[in-house]
Amino acid sequence: MKSIRGESIFSYVNVIVLSLLSLSTVVPFIHIIAKSLSGETYILAKEIWLWPKGFNFASYEYVLSFKQFYISFSNSLLITIVGTAISMAVTMLAAFPLSRRSFPLKRAFMLFFVITMFFSGGLIPTYLVVKQLGLLNTLWSIMLPMALAPFNLILVRNFFMSLPEALEESAIMDGASNIRILAWIYLPLSLPTIATIAMFYAVGYWNSFFQAMMYITDRGLMPLQVFLMQLVTNSKPGDMAISGGLSEITPESATAAAIICVVFPILCVYPFIQKYFVKGVMLGAVKG
Amino acid sequence: MKTNSWALSRQKEVTKGRSVKLLKYWDLFLMILPAVILTILFKYLPMYGVIIAFKDYNLMKGVWQSDWVGLQYFHELFAFDEFPRVVRNTLMISMMKLLIGFPIPIILALLLNELKFVKFKRMVQTITYLPHFISWVIIGGLAIDMLSPSSGIINRIIEMIGFQPIFFMSDESIFRWILVGSDVWKEAGWGAIIYLAALLGINDELYQAATVDGANRFRQIWHISLPGLKSTIIIILLLRIGYILDAGFEQVLVMYNPTVYDVADIIDTYVFRVGLGSMQFGLTTAAGLFKSVIGCVLLILANVLARRMGEEGIF
Numbered sequence: 152m153k154s155i156r157g158e159s160i161f162s163y164v165n166v167i168v169l170s171l172l173s174l175s176t177v178v179p180f181i182h183i184i185a186k187s188l189s190g191e192t193y194i195l196a197k198e199i200w201l202w203p204k205g206f207n208f209a210s211y212e213y214v215l216s217f218k219q220f221y222i223s224f225s226n227s228l229l230i231t232i233v234g235t236a237i238s239m240a241v242t243m244l245a246a247f248p249l250s251r252r253s254f255p256l257k258r259a260f261m262l263f264f265v266i267t268m269f270f271s272g273g274l275i276p277t278y279l280v281v282k283q284l285g286l287l288n289t290l291w292s293i294m295l296p297m298a299l300a301p302f303n304l305i306l307v308r309n310f311f312m313s314l315p316e317a318l319e320e321s322a323i324m325d326g327a328s329n330i331r332i333l334a335w336i337y338l339p340l341s342l343p344t345i346a347t348i349a350m351f352y353a354v355g356y357w358n359s360f361f362q363a364m365m366y367i368t369d370r371g372l373m374p375l376q377v378f379l380m381q382l383v384t385n386s387k388p389g390d391m392a393i394s395g396g397l398s399e400i401t402p403e404s405a406t407a408a409a410i411i412c413v414v415f416p417i418l419c420v421y422p423f424i425q426k427y428f429v430k431g432v433m434l435g436a437v438k439g
Numbered sequence: 440m441k442t443n444s445w446a447l448s449r450q451k452e453v454t455k456g457r458s459v460k461l462l463k464y465w466d467l468f469l470m471i472l473p474a475v476i477l478t479i480l481f482k483y484l485p486m487y488g489v490i491i492a493f494k495d496y497n498l499m500k501g502v503w504q505s506d507w508v509g510l511q512y513f514h515e516l517f518a519f520d521e522f523p524r525v526v527r528n529t530l531m532i533s534m535m536k537l538l539i540g541f542p543i544p545i546i547l548a549l550l551l552n553e554l555k556f557v558k559f560k561r562m563v564q565t566i567t568y569l570p571h572f573i574s575w576v577i578i579g580g581l582a583i584d585m586l587s588p589s590s591g592i593i594n595r596i597i598e599m600i601g602f603q604p605i606f607f608m609s610d611e612s613i614f615r616w617i618l619v620g621s622d623v624w625k626e627a628g629w630g631a632i633i634y635l636a637a638l639l640g641i642n643d644e645l646y647q648a649a650t651v652d653g654a655n656r657f658r659q660i661w662h663i664s665l666p667g668l669k670s671t672i673i674i675i676l677l678l679r680i681g682y683i684l685d686a687g688f689e690q691v692l693v694m695y696n697p698t699v700y701d702v703a704d705i706i707d708t709y710v711f712r713v714g715l716g717s718m719q720f721g722l723t724t725a726a727g728l729f730k731s732v733i734g735c736v737l738l739i740l741a742n743v744l745a746r747r748m749g750e751e752g753i754f
Contacts, residue, residue: 194590299474
């Protein structure tokens with residue numbers, strides 16, 4: 152293939168544009184990491200760009216000195232692990248019947264789930280239901296209402312439908328029950344999809360904060376995002392007086408350190424799951 | 440084999456009737472049951488709960504026993520000083536996000552599709568997807584930090600060029616652009632995935648034929664890539680129109696402050712503040728219902744329109 156002059160100019164411009172875009176995504180994170188590790192004087196003098204100056208961990212010590220941080224961290228961890236487990240079980244179990252061609256009422260059930268994507272009762276009626284069920288001030292109030300995402304259900308169903316039918320037929324001939332077919336044939340074949348959907352759910356639970364703001368008033372049950380929000384919005388909360396021994400801290404570096412602490416678990420998991428989820432989503436999406 | 444067993448079961452159905460047919464699938468029903476229960480509890484019960492928009496809701500009496508008030512709350516709502524402002528803000532922010540945030544993922548997908556270096560392509564994708572997975576609380580925190588007039592990196596640059604620092608977060612004329620910008624920053628990369636998937640589905644031979652005919656990259660994008668994306672673009676556009684009254688609840692909640700309520704207060708944040716803050720359940724449910732109904736109507740209209748244009752639509 153002949154390479155025309157205009158072609159290569161286009162390629163260069165394209166690479167430059169996409170590089171700038173990537174940089175604009177990465178730079179804020181690098182800046183905030185640099186800030187969280189920098190000394191007070193350099194922050195006040197506004198000398199921090201992308202590299203820390205006056206390197207120290209004082210802001211992290213400060214954030215990690217809050218008992219509330221550990222309480223909130225374990226709450227968020229619990230919500231994420233238990234919530235994701237529930238979500239995955241419910242989603243996989245429901246996606247299987249919906250992917251059966253022979254299942255009667257398949258369309259009716261699909262409509263039943265899909266309607267909830269387009270119409271909702273809204274904030275107050277949902278709040279009242281959660282209250283009526285006695286879930287206020289429990290972690291269930293965060294996990295149960297977001298346990299099933301119709302969108303994820305559709306992705307899994309579409310993936311199941313793309314598996315070859317012959318597999319299932321031979322299993323039926325061997326006398327396997329539906330639950331066996333799901334557990335022994337479908338699940339092992341759909342690991343990338345499972346990883347993808349689990350990541351979606353887990354991130355949703357880890358990031359959830361407005362449910363907590365509505366349903367949870369007990370500080371002992373407060374998840375990490377709400378803790379962070381309080382730290383970010385009022386940079387000097389009353390009970391967080393900066394002690395003399397920790398003079399290296401500014402409100403900015405404290406916020407920066409808190410942001411890194413909250414985002415860190417996602418950054419740890421992301422690279423490993425990331426390669427799966429593009430494939431997972433595409434497989435689910437292409438076959439409408 | 441499949442058709443055979445299907446025909447057999449079909450025969451049984453005819454002889455034994457419908458209830459037996461359903462019984463035959465009892466295990467499938469059992470499998471779908473948890474999802475159905477959760478959906479009824481947390482999606483359909485609240486839908487039923489919207490009747491408190493027409494009732495004088497009383498905590499003691501509950502939803503059913505409270506007295507009917509008819510359309511009183513809707514009259515109150517539309518007569519309210521703040522309501523038109525809140526609706527206008529919602530529409531403005533949403534439209535700005537649509538105009539800017541809708542084409543960018545398409546352009547991004549087209550650019551990514553033109554990349555020949557697979558490693559670089561994968562790196563750009565990995566990086567640009569990332570913000571999608573980070574909460575608005577964190578992105579709000581990042582934005583507040585970056586845009587701070589005293590210590591923000593952006594104001595440092597502005598000062599270096601020789602201008603006065605800008606109070607981004609409390610400037611009414613800029614705040615909406617911050618909402619739009621941070622929304623694009625968070626979701627553009629992720630939004631490109633679905634278009635990339637559609638681009639992968641385009642037959643390579645089309646591009647080869649176009650190259651033989653002497654079409655350059657832009658002509659190829661214009662005559663092959665874009666038409667290939669057409670139906671995906673229409674579906675995404677439909678969805679966006681259906682959600683036009685969702686201007687980004689969590690985002691605004693995290694980023695706004697009383698100085699910009701005038702331009703940033705949307706229906707959702709208003710419902711949240713007034714509804715839970717001053718316990719005006721009936722009034723705020725009416726506001727929420729207003730939003731849901733308009734959204735639904737828009738979605739149905741958009742779908743009808745798409746079908747008229749010869750596309751499949753969403754439903």
